[in-house]
Amino acid sequence: MKLFVTVGNTRFDSLFKALDKIAATSKHEFIGQIADGSYIPDNFPSFTFHNDISAHIKEADAVICHAGAGSIFRLLENEKKIIVVFNTDRVDEHQRDIASFVESESLALTCWELAHLEELIEQLVSFTPNKYYKDDFHKVDNIIDCLFS
Secondary structure, eight states, X not given: OEEEEEOTTSOXXXXXXXXXXXXXXXXXXXXXXXXXXXXXXXXXXXXXOOSOTHHHHHHOSEEEEESOHHHHHHHHHTTOEEEEEOOTTOOOSHHHHHHHHHHHTTSSEEESSGGGHHHHHHHHTTOOOOOOOOOOOOOHHHHHHHHHO
């Protein structure tokens, strides 16, 4: 299985350290987008940033990503299997909320502790996520009517 790992523009060195250890003996193929992280994996290729990572996403069988809303919802809209990894290196709580949501809706597998990541990668092979339905926001006209009436 080809796995693309992305952390958006957020440093997440502990994730790449854990994946590097897994990749050393894994039958899966990894490629990582490490952002401004200082850890460079030895056992799979990586890059910092790319203007358009959609080709990497398209080529991957599944994606491992941080619990950033932009990354997750883009992947769900592209119907990718995902492992969402809660970034304990960050202090903000929005990632916990998003990770809890995708887990409770069975939209993705969620990794709360990096010690469980290898097990989740194996579960991903047979995991079938629930279908994500994008709910477009169409209330602009109602808001404008309220403001100017």
